[in-house]
Amino acid sequence: MGDAASDESSEDADPREEIMEATYSALGEHGYADLTMQHIADHLGKSTSLLHYHFDTKEDLLVAFIDHIISKFREEHLPPDDLPPEERLREFLDLWVFDPDEQERAAMHLALLELRSRGPFNEAYREQLVRSDELLRGTIEEMLRDGVESGAFESVDPEPTARMIAATLDGARTRQITLDDPAYTPTVRDELADRLVEQLLADAEASAGDESGG
């Protein structure tokens, strides 16, 4: 699948975009620790000199790759801002669930987990990981804040609530892929949707009721 992608590339394709796609496939196939520039070049169907023209080192390329998946997540996968807060939060939770047959996605997340375990030893990785965390939490905080402001959700503090949601989804995915247990993310998504979202809604209704009643 990775190599086939290069056959579809046209003359005017963005070479950095193609390198990122090849990195996605190569990370999924080889993992982080064993990944070489040659593996990425093989998936790209080009020479390593092309890679080195764009990136001095494998580390530089991987820093750009983390940036790439963050941007892609923001641009392509986030539920639209104009959805009602409840629906937006539910769609966001759904993003984390993936089918057992999405092997490449699982393999890529596993490779990222290896890379993440290098965070404390690699300042450039860690900066990108912290940025990714801030973005993720910022997205969740914004959804919660919009819901609270519109009166759809109860008055929660978005910061710690977003931190908990980010941790829960990350932990579920990590356990799903490392234990090869496809039940983890769907179960945890359902728990968050049934328990947390319902709680946000129920308490908002209760306080709306209090206001109209008192």
Add this chain to the structure above:
Amino acid sequence: MGDAASDESSEDADPREEIMEATYSALGEHGYADLTMQHIADHLGKSTSLLHYHFDTKEDLLVAFIDHIISKFREEHLPPDDLPPEERLREFLDLWVFDPDEQERAAMHLALLELRSRGPFNEAYREQLVRSDELLRGTIEEMLRDGVESGAFESVDPEPTARMIAATLDGARTRQITLDDPAYTPTVRDELADRLVEQLLADAEASAGDESGG
């Protein structure tokens, strides 16, 4: 610190126990990918031949190590069964919080994260990781079930709730250590204690109220 431990060892100390303690320190110092039998032997203050007398390979030793930390967690850290369910659950949540100055503990969990990312490629590791997950979830399920049966907690389904709690705590710790962000686990512990535990208690009170009132 690791080497000093061997000075304290007496003639009748359990050699496997000492190897496990040396593995803990060596994993914390070198991480998983770079760990060698020589590193463990250095922390033990003995030769690698002693290690090989007990374990054929580094993989065998690490499988025994996962087993060791599971046993230690069960024997030494779990809150006593006879505590009231609410207090037991709160003490359990506290176990996951550690101070930024517990560097060895953070480093060891980071090394375990690297090892966990090898789970899908290593059947022996994965079996131990699955066992560890079942034990963790089983412990949480038992606390929830006891609370429900005694009427202290609302009537939740312990299985998915335990899975969510395990994922949340794991995700918080993973993010704390990989992002070097000491706020993660304490914030998430507080959220679980304030939100989930209070919800379990409030709903139990509400349903007790329903019963006495109706």
